[in-house]
Amino acid sequence: MTILDGKKLKQEILDEVKSKIEKNNAKMKLAIIQVGNNEASNIYVGQKLKACEYVGIEGNLYKLDENVSQEELLTLIDKLNKDDEVYGIILQSPIRHDLDFDYCSNKILASKDIDGFTRDSVYGNYINDTDILPCTVKGIITLLDKYEINLDGTNVVIVGRGNIVGKPLMLAMLNKNATVTVAHSHTKNLVDVCKTADVLISAVGKKGLITADHVKDGAVVIDVGITRVDGKIYGDVDFDNVKDKVSYITPVPGGVGPLTVASIILQLYEMYERRNING
Amino acid sequence: MTILDGKKLKQEILDEVKSKIEKNNAKMKLAIIQVGNNEASNIYVGQKLKACEYVGIEGNLYKLDENVSQEELLTLIDKLNKDDEVYGIILQSPIRHDLDFDYCSNKILASKDIDGFTRDSVYGNYINDTDILPCTVKGIITLLDKYEINLDGTNVVIVGRGNIVGKPLMLAMLNKNATVTVAHSHTKNLVDVCKTADVLISAVGKKGLITADHVKDGAVVIDVGITRVDGKIYGDVDFDNVKDKVSYITPVPGGVGPLTVASIILQLYEMYERRNING
Numbered sequence: 001m002t003i004l005d006g007k008k009l010k011q012e013i014l015d016e017v018k019s020k021i022e023k024n025n026a027k028m029k030l031a032i033i034q035v036g037n038n039e040a041s042n043i044y045v046g047q048k049l050k051a052c053e054y055v056g057i058e059g060n061l062y063k064l065d066e067n068v069s070q071e072e073l074l075t076l077i078d079k080l081n082k083d084d085e086v087y088g089i090i091l092q093s094p095i096r097h098d099l100d101f102d103y104c105s106n107k108i109l110a111s112k113d114i115d116g117f118t119r120d121s122v123y124g125n126y127i128n129d130t131d132i133l134p135c136t137v138k139g140i141i142t143l144l145d146k147y148e149i150n151l152d153g154t155n156v157v158i159v160g161r162g163n164i165v166g167k168p169l170m171l172a173m174l175n176k177n178a179t180v181t182v183a184h185s186h187t188k189n190l191v192d193v194c195k196t197a198d199v200l201i202s203a204v205g206k207k208g209l210i211t212a213d214h215v216k217d218g219a220v221v222i223d224v225g226i227t228r229v230d231g232k233i234y235g236d237v238d239f240d241n242v243k244d245k246v247s248y249i250t251p252v253p254g255g256v257g258p259l260t261v262a263s264i265i266l267q268l269y270e271m272y273e274r275r276n277i278n279g
Numbered sequence: 280m281t282i283l284d285g286k287k288l289k290q291e292i293l294d295e296v297k298s299k300i301e302k303n304n305a306k307m308k309l310a311i312i313q314v315g316n317n318e319a320s321n322i323y324v325g326q327k328l329k330a331c332e333y334v335g336i337e338g339n340l341y342k343l344d345e346n347v348s349q350e351e352l353l354t355l356i357d358k359l360n361k362d363d364e365v366y367g368i369i370l371q372s373p374i375r376h377d378l379d380f381d382y383c384s385n386k387i388l389a390s391k392d393i394d395g396f397t398r399d400s401v402y403g404n405y406i407n408d409t410d411i412l413p414c415t416v417k418g419i420i421t422l423l424d425k426y427e428i429n430l431d432g433t434n435v436v437i438v439g440r441g442n443i444v445g446k447p448l449m450l451a452m453l454n455k456n457a458t459v460t461v462a463h464s465h466t467k468n469l470v471d472v473c474k475t476a477d478v479l480i481s482a483v484g485k486k487g488l489i490t491a492d493h494v495k496d497g498a499v500v501i502d503v504g505i506t507r508v509d510g511k512i513y514g515d516v517d518f519d520n521v522k523d524k525v526s527y528i529t530p531v532p533g534g535v536g537p538l539t540v541a542s543i544i545l546q547l548y549e550m551y552e553r554r555n556i557n558g
Contacts, residue, residue, distance in 0.1 A: 119401075123402065127442055153465045153466065155468075167405060170461075174440050174463075177465040179465070181459065181461075182458065184456075184458070186431055187458040193475075
């Protein structure tokens with residue numbers, strides 16, 4: 001059994017981007033828009049800014065007042081879209097409920113949408129014509145690539161059908177020529193479905209959902225779930241229960257999580273390359 | 280075993296729309312753009328125009344010269360987008376290879392995209408916020424609804440991952456709360472995958488691909504494949520071989536095929552209702 005070490009891969013990605021940025025004397029900015037002062041958002045934004053600083057990207061936080069109007073928010077997005085020095089824009093979720101997150105985030109130019117959530121990015125993934133993916137999905141693909149786990153012709157089972165992980169992952173896995181199954185809360189026979197998986201990916205957020213019963217001998221298990229209980233973080237997978245059956249497995253924490261931030265940095269640099277080097 | 284009779288359902292849909300159009304004295308136009316004189320296109324366009332005439336929709340064919348420029352094509356799309364009497368626009372494929380079909384068809388307004396192929400329509404299906412679907416997908420959903428085949432919690436296996444049927448069908452089936460598997464040319468164990476299906480849908484275009492070995496007892500089998508051999512039309516499913524195992528099955532011809540045209544008419548009328556009655 002091999003642990004898929006996301007923490008280590010994150011460091012490798014950051015170091016590689018850092019060295020490319022130095023070599024090419026690349027200048028780029030990441031703009032993060034945060035509305036209000038959500039505590040979890042503060043942590044995530046802090047992690048992104050720290051990674052930017054490490055690799056030599058200028059990270060700018062636009063922390064808007066909790067009561068900002070949608071018009072002001074859209075004006076800022078428009079300004080950042082037009083700023084050539086800005087290579088990536090993140091609208092940090094959640095935002096205030098009466099603001100339309102979907103509408104606002106779709107105003108971000110596809111060429112600056114490093115979160116991969118806009119309709120142009122979704123369509124690009126759908127027609128298999130983009131490298132920009134939602135960061136968690138990009139992280140999973142990068143991790144599997146790193147460990148040379150070939151997806152072509154394998155049975156991939158994804159548990160969870162959300163817009164952030166499940167659905168874009170389904171499209172990305174199809175684009176990798178996997179046979180893809182998506183299971184979710186309405187699935188009647190989750191154990192049977194999961195047992196068909198060569199690669200089982202759980203993105204639900206339910207502690208201990210996946211046990212040895214769900215896992216075929218020799219399967220690859222990727223745990224995207226995050227549940228916090230008494231200050232401790234748990235994944236969807238009962239790690240100790242399944243670890244002797246699997247060939248590869250991600251730990252929680254230290255698996256997919258760290259790669260989300262690394263993917264933002266990676267995709268930001270890819271956007272820079274596209275515009276300035278390969279473009 | 281029950282035959283899913285698409286030909287009969289088509290007639291019912293057309294009659295229902297016809298009577299609604301008469302009742303509401305509804306006036307609407309469908310614009311079909313055809314480039315050149317492709318023989319198969321002539322047949323498909325003819326079927327669409329005939330259905331329009333039957334229900335009382337004004338069908339207008341814009342048959343452009345084979346050598347039309349992309350600029351002229353885009354000018355026409357723009358004009359039709361702005362014409363309030365036009366409720367639906369179809370860019371009939373194929374078009375000349377050096378014209379960019381994807382770019383041009385994406386210029387059609389989402390509110391007139393009755394083929395459901397534009398990025399806005401794809402995104403609507405992705406986030407489960409639209410009734411407008413690619414016509415074949417809409418036809419399959421309508422057919423299953425008609426025969427009261429509930430998809431919630433069932434295992435749906437789709438063979439084929441194209442942008443016209445496989446992928447939009449995958450999203451639509453997820454939106455119906457089915458557990459969805461997509462198989463394709465790289466799938467290694469097609470028989471095993473298909474045998475998990477409560478509802479098996481094949482959209483490949485390979486005569487006799489699906490045999491009794493692929494079908495679980497009591498499964499619903501939907502055949503979207505079309506292969507022409509010596510002037511005869513065949514589906515993907517070996518009908519005689521599987522018919523004694525299934526609970527429901529579509530014939531070819533007379534199954535999904537007729538519903539494609541019926542779905543255009545149905546979606547066109549739904550667009551009319553949205554703009555004039557429910558809007």
